[in-house]
Amino acid sequence: ALQVWTLYLLFAFIPPVKAVPTKDLFPDIPFKLFSSFVQNNFSSEITLATVLTILFSLTNNVDILNLHARAKNPRLQDEYSVPVNGWIRALSTAIKAHLDAKIGLRNMEDTQLFNASDNQQHLSSSMQISNISRKLDEMITILDLDPYKRNSSTMQLLKPISTSEIEPVLLICPARLTCSTHHKNCIGRAIHVLTCERDRTQVTLLKGIKLYENASIVAGSCTNCKAIYYADHKNPQLSPKDKLFYNNAKYVKIGQSIWADRTFTNMIVNSVYHFHASTTAYTEFWNYTFSNGAENIYSPISWRQVWKAFIEETVRQISVSMNTFLQVPDNISTEAVTKEAYEQLGQNGLIGQSLDYSCNECTHPYKATADFITPADDAAVVGIDENRAVPPLQQNAENTELQNIDNNTMETENSVEPDVKMVVIDGIVMGPTHCAYEDCSVKLANARTGVFYNYFVAPRFYCVETLCAPCGVVIAWTKFAKSEGASQIMDFLEDIYPTPESRPSYVCIDKACVVLKHLIRSRNWNMWKATTRFIVDSYHYINHRVGDYLCRTYCNPSPLNGSAPNLVVVERDINGNPHYKRAFNTQTCEQLNAWLGGFQGILNRMSVDNFNWTTHALLYIHTQRVIQKQNKKNNQIQNEQPVQMGQPPYDDEVEIDGIEIDRVD
Numbered sequence: 001a002l003q004v005w006t007l008y009l010l011f012a013f014i015p016p017v018k019a020v021p022t023k024d025l026f027p028d029i030p031f032k033l034f035s036s037f038v039q040n041n042f043s044s045e046i047t048l049a050t051v052l053t054i055l056f057s058l059t060n061n062v063d064i065l066n067l068h069a070r071a072k073n074p075r076l077q078d079e080y081s082v083p084v085n086g087w088i089r090a091l092s093t094a095i096k097a098h099l100d101a102k103i104g105l106r107n108m109e110d111t112q113l114f115n116a117s118d119n120q121q122h123l124s125s126s127m128q129i130s131n132i133s134r135k136l137d138e139m140i141t142i143l144d145l146d147p148y149k150r151n152s153s154t155m156q157l158l159k160p161i162s163t164s165e166i167e168p169v170l171l172i173c174p175a176r177l178t179c180s181t182h183h184k185n186c187i188g189r190a191i192h193v194l195t196c197e198r199d200r201t202q203v204t205l206l207k208g209i210k211l212y213e214n215a216s217i218v219a220g221s222c223t224n225c226k227a228i229y230y231a232d233h234k235n236p237q238l239s240p241k242d243k244l245f246y247n248n249a250k251y252v253k254i255g256q257s258i259w260a261d262r263t264f265t266n267m268i269v270n271s272v273y274h275f276h277a278s279t280t281a282y283t284e285f286w287n288y289t290f291s292n293g294a295e296n297i298y299s300p301i302s303w304r305q306v307w308k309a310f311i312e313e314t315v316r317q318i319s320v321s322m323n324t325f326l327q328v329p330d331n332i333s334t335e336a337v338t339k340e341a342y343e344q345l346g347q348n349g350l351i352g353q354s355l356d357y358s359c360n361e362c363t364h365p366y367k368a369t370a371d372f373i374t375p376a377d378d379a380a381v382v383g384i385d386e387n388r389a390v391p392p393l394q395q396n397a398e399n400t401e402l403q404n405i406d407n408n409t410m411e412t413e414n415s416v417e418p419d420v421k422m423v424v425i426d427g428i429v430m431g432p433t434h435c436a437y438e439d440c441s442v443k444l445a446n447a448r449t450g451v452f453y454n455y456f457v458a459p460r461f462y463c464v465e466t467l468c469a470p471c472g473v474v475i476a477w478t479k480f481a482k483s484e485g486a487s488q489i490m491d492f493l494e495d496i497y498p499t500p501e502s503r504p505s506y507v508c509i510d511k512a513c514v515v516l517k518h519l520i521r522s523r524n525w526n527m528w529k530a531t532t533r534f535i536v537d538s539y540h541y542i543n544h545r546v547g548d549y550l551c552r553t554y555c556n557p558s559p560l561n562g563s564a565p566n567l568v569v570v571e572r573d574i575n576g577n578p579h580y581k582r583a584f585n586t587q588t589c590e591q592l593n594a595w596l597g598g599f600q601g602i603l604n605r606m607s608v609d610n611f612n613w614t615t616h617a618l619l620y621i622h623t624q625r626v627i628q629k630q631n632k633k634n635n636q637i638q639n640e641q642p643v644q645m646g647q648p649p650y651d652d653e654v655e656i657d658g659i660e661i662d663r664v665d
Helices: 002-012 031-041 048-059 062-072 086-105 125-142 262-275 279-291 303-322 334-345 397-402 486-496 512-521 538-547 549-554 588-603 608-639
Strands: 191-193 202-207 210-217 220-222 233-235 242-245 251-255 258-261 327-329 363-365 419-428 463-468 474-480 506-509 533-535 568-572 578-582 653-656 659-662
Touching: 031 125, 048 086, 048 125, 062 086, 062 125, 086 125, 202 262, 242 303, 251 262, 251 303, 258 262, 262 279, 262 303, 262 608, 279 303, 303 334, 303 608, 327 334, 334 608, 419 486, 419 588, 463 486, 463 588, 474 486, 474 608, 486 512, 506 512, 512 533, 512 549, 538 549, 588 608
Parallel strands: 202 258, 419 506, 506 533
Antiparallel strands: 191 220, 202 210, 233 242, 242 327, 251 258, 363 419, 419 463, 463 474, 568 578, 653 659
């Protein structure tokens, strides 16, 4: 007991450690003093914006203020005081240039920093800077931003100025002014406050990279239809238990008591898209960057809140593009929201309006005849066989059988539309788990561990199949449960192109010859041959043509002899000699998969519903950005200069979010 009391007394007399503040308080002077200084030193026409610009220029440049103070207060014998020194003049010059630029935009004279007694019109530029510098020096003293604290001979360096005392009070309320219910008595009716002052919920708000505590939630309602309006959604009158997402919401709820603005949610989407970041990785980044060592230690966010923010943002981005809204039951789980989102917005894997999209990289005018015919072998490929012999076909039983099929032309007849379109289809091995029962691919109720009873492992969907235009636009996607077979591929294509009028002229796939055999043997070829030809990309074709008669004869992606005029275009070399070049990029799916494969580790751990929505959202966003880049490129070509002869319509290297991929076709 004596030892315990001795230790207690010892610790009791140890002086407590006091944390050294990392920031100085914001200037806290009477407004009357500040106002009097402004009125006496600046123009009577000075604006509030100009005054605040000067004030915040001082509080955000404490290093300049420290240097200025040291130059004013000499310590060595050969030093002397310079009140208007180079440091304060540098700040004055920057402030004046900034204000001059702003004032010039409003067609005003730059007289706000001078009063009548300054005689600005008689001052040179250098004297004007000196005049402003003296005013800033005096303003520093009034704001108590002098490191020497006026009469003290000891310099105490200014620390960064805290803005916590001037943070705004934020209310999270509906952005709508009137009721949106389609009822004759609701049209134009104002929305009134629903929540009482004492019942308003206090939440945390993430706005950009700043966190605000104690933001207030204020809901509204229509006095006629009783619909309830929140900042991010509406509970309609006819279905009050439903939640209608607002696409233009400024703030969205991402946790029980945490909201975020659209800048924050958009940062998450961009991080996931560009950096292949998981929600856990982004959470770690945020907490280590903005929660540790901050002025007011930010409350760490969780991966669930980051995931909810991703869902809220992607739902709104896609809803805006589709000109619709998502409506779900209120108070459902986030996974249930992803299920509803894919069912309402996913279009069974179809990506927005990309089905009808066309550009000069995926759509060409139809040509009935070749520009010129070369003596090359029918199996020779542009860009590969110009200077080498084509290996002969190896005969086998299957090739002998296929040589007896109907030898009608496989060229697109162009009976439907004047343009030739190509699509490219390919798969990437990835997917969520599903039921292991034979011929069943239903999602599992809970497969987080992946192993059951120490011996059973839930199977995964075999691959994600994507359908793209040669320019990189994703048209549609789906999951194949067991394999990437010819029948699954044709089912996918028939879902996307149900009528002959909708079908493309060419379908490029690495196993087009297998698909073609399937169509011929299943007697479905007659449904496709009038509109569509199946070709193999050049990388796989040069291997297939040696042992596969059907592939060698009908699936050449760019015949060197010009026998398929819509698959090649003519270019001229520097000497003016014509030569063929591939008309379409047949490697677009490979390039997409190089980017999409970066999400494999993230997506494979998801449930089916989360996998569906995340994959769809990423491909949708990717498509929108490809279209934006294509439109920008086309505008630059039209407005600046035409494409020079010999320049390909696409680069030899494609960069998708930092991954450079050579085009090999």
